[in-house]
Each structure stands twice: as C-alpha cells, then as structure tokens.
Amino acid sequence: MKILALESSAVAASAAVCEDETLIAQSFQHSGLTHSRTLMPMCRDLLANCGLSLEEIDVVAVAAGPGSFTGLRIGVAAAKGLAWAGDKPCAGVSTLEAMAWSxxxxxxxxxxxxxxxxxxxxxxxxxxxxxxxxxxxxxxxxxxxxxxxxxxxxxxxxxxxxxxxxxxxxxxxxxxxxxxxxxxxxxxLQSGWGVARGALELARQGRLVSAAGLAPAYHRLSQAERERLAKENKKNM
CATH class of the missing domain: 3.30.420.40 (ATPase, nucleotide binding domain)
Structure with missing residues (x-):
C-alpha cells in the first residue's frame, strides 16, 4: 500500500511517500515559510523524484490535529485536493500519535x-x-x-x-x-513518515474516509471563535 502523507500541524512542514511501513522518500522543511507556499510543491517534487504519479498512490494521509488552526486547514485542504479527483481514500491521523510512531x-x-x-x-x-x-x-x-x-x-x-x-x-x-x-x-519534530505510519494503522482497522469526509480535529475553539463567544456573552449579561 503506497501512502502519500502530509504534515503541516506546526511550524515545520513535511511530506512522505511510504509503502506499508517502508519509507520511500521524505521531504522536511523547518524554514518558517507558510505551508500554503511549501506543502504542495513539496508533494509534487517528492512524487516526481520517486518516479511516481498520483494515480499510483493508494491512500492520501494528513496530520488532522491537534495543532495550528491555519496549518491544519492547509494540510487537510491539500489532502482533499490530492485525493478528490482519483476518489482515493484518506486518513486523518492524530498529530500526537504520528509523533509517537517515530x-x-x-x-x-x-x-x-x-x-x-x-x-x-x-x-x-x-x-x-x-x-x-x-x-x-x-x-x-x-x-x-x-x-x-x-x-x-x-x-x-x-x-x-x-x-x-x-x-x-x-x-x-x-x-x-x-x-x-x-x-x-x-x-x-513532526514528520510525514509518522503520519504515514499512523495512516497504515487506520487502513488496517478499516477506518479510512473519503475526501469529503476528511476533516480537521482542532480539540479547542480558535481564537476568533473564542473572541466571538466572549462578545456574545458580554452582550447577554
């Protein structure tokens, strides 16, 4: 099973291609650049350097949370985009579990x-x-x-x-x-390989989802949502 895994939950960005538990290639960047700028080119170059096409990937995986709200949204959106056209199954992996796999x-x-x-x-x-x-x-x-x-x-x-x-x-x-x-x-730090390894477990357990069903797991309200609720509560006092 070939897995393309994305990790953008914090400052570092990473992408990996694995076949079952074997790491084929991995790209890692901890430069402070935004994930919207780095993640998709990283995936494109990684596949090209491996001589693989997206059609040959069986599962698209992503660190789905917890983590940075913006980083998680970018990663999940990228995974959805990569999986949607080919109707490929997706794995939303716990960021914390992915780190533990290392x-x-x-x-x-x-x-x-x-x-x-x-x-x-x-x-x-x-x-x-x-x-x-x-x-x-x-x-x-x-x-x-x-x-x-x-x-x-x-x-x-x-x-x-x-x-x-x-x-x-x-x-x-x-x-x-x-x-x-x-x-x-x-x-x-977080890595694409850890995400891929967590995705393999989800696949073995029959817990993959469609691109439409893939969603971030924030575990906490965003700052904007907290501020909105605080304003509403203040008005109702």
Missing part, C-alpha cells in the same frame, strides 16, 4: 507527545512504545502543564518528550523534579 521501536518506554497550544496549555496524549507498536494510554486533549505534571508524577516513570512543545515542557517539568527526557533531535 519512537515506537523502543520497548516499554513511556512517550509523551506535546505541542504548544498557547494560553498556558499543551496538546498532549500519552503512549507506551511496545517494540514497533503503540499502546495509547489517553485520548488527545488540551490541558495545562500543571495538570500534565500531576499525571506524570502519579505514573512515576521516565517520560520521553516528543514534539514542538517538548522543549517548553522539559523546562517546566524538570523544575518540578519529574524524570523526563527529550527525544533525539532528528526524531523530535
């Missing part, structure tokens, strides 16, 4: 993917690596670092932090005396 080769290790959600919160889910498989211990959620610290303290086991919020959490959690480690630099 460390799934470890054995009985606690993985703590984290993304900076602003407003003193992080997006997080907890997993255990099982030597090539993942055991999910929590659902994706937005919570404060204080709440996360409490959960990890109760767990009482070394946590490996991965994701663009790992540095922030490492500093805050070590201040609280928690046993945490950073993932290696080359595995720290």
């Amino acid at each position: 460390l799934a080769f470890l054995r009985d290790a606690d993985l703590c993917p984290v993304m900076d959600a602003r407003r003193s919160q992080v997006y997080n889910a907890l997993f255990t690596a099982r030597g090539g498989a993942l055991e999910r211990r929590t659902e994706d959620r937005a919570l404060s670092i204080e709440e996360l610290a409490g959960e990890l303290a109760a767990r009482g086991k070394t946590q490996i932090l991965v994701g663009d919020g790992a540095g922030l959490c490492y500093n805050e959690l070590t201040k609280r005396g928690l046993d945490v480690e950073l993932a290696p630099p080359h595995l720290l």
Whole structure:
C-alpha cells in the first residue's frame, strides 16, 4: 500500500511517500515559510523524484490535529485536493500519535507527545512504545502543564518528550523534579513518515474516509471563535 502523507500541524512542514511501513522518500522543511507556499510543491517534487504519479498512490494521509488552526486547514485542504479527483481514500491521523510512531521501536518506554497550544496549555496524549507498536494510554486533549505534571508524577516513570512543545515542557517539568527526557533531535519534530505510519494503522482497522469526509480535529475553539463567544456573552449579561 503506497501512502502519500502530509504534515503541516506546526511550524515545520513535511511530506512522505511510504509503502506499508517502508519509507520511500521524505521531504522536511523547518524554514518558517507558510505551508500554503511549501506543502504542495513539496508533494509534487517528492512524487516526481520517486518516479511516481498520483494515480499510483493508494491512500492520501494528513496530520488532522491537534495543532495550528491555519496549518491544519492547509494540510487537510491539500489532502482533499490530492485525493478528490482519483476518489482515493484518506486518513486523518492524530498529530500526537504520528509523533509517537517515530519512537515506537523502543520497548516499554513511556512517550509523551506535546505541542504548544498557547494560553498556558499543551496538546498532549500519552503512549507506551511496545517494540514497533503503540499502546495509547489517553485520548488527545488540551490541558495545562500543571495538570500534565500531576499525571506524570502519579505514573512515576521516565517520560520521553516528543514534539514542538517538548522543549517548553522539559523546562517546566524538570523544575518540578519529574524524570523526563527529550527525544533525539532528528526524531523530535513532526514528520510525514509518522503520519504515514499512523495512516497504515487506520487502513488496517478499516477506518479510512473519503475526501469529503476528511476533516480537521482542532480539540479547542480558535481564537476568533473564542473572541466571538466572549462578545456574545458580554452582550447577554
């Protein structure tokens, strides 16, 4: 099964082509340029350099959230566009699970993917690596670092932090005396391969969707929506 995977949930952008669990090619860019400028050319060049056409791709996958509202919209819109014409199945992969897949080769290790959600919160889910498989211990959620610290303290086991919020959490959690480690630099940030690996699991579970059914999973209201609700509540007071 050939999977084209897109990752645009945070500052870095990535695209990958995989066949089952094998990485064929991957492109990664952490330059600060907008994803609307980089993501589609990245996909086009990646396929061309692999000698593949879009028709040869079986599944189009994307990191569907949580993450940056703008980044998720760009990624999902790009995946829809790539899949629609050929009526290809899509996989909306948890961004947090995709990050955890990069460390799934470890054995009985606690993985703590984290993304900076602003407003003193992080997006997080907890997993255990099982030597090539993942055991999910929590659902994706937005919570404060204080709440996360409490959960990890109760767990009482070394946590490996991965994701663009790992540095922030490492500093805050070590201040609280928690046993945490950073993932290696080359595995720290979100990647297209992680998205592809998560998509493979969804395919095996029969959980692929159509391009029309693909949607972001924000896990929190956008700033614009929060401001709108605040104004409405103020008017009703």
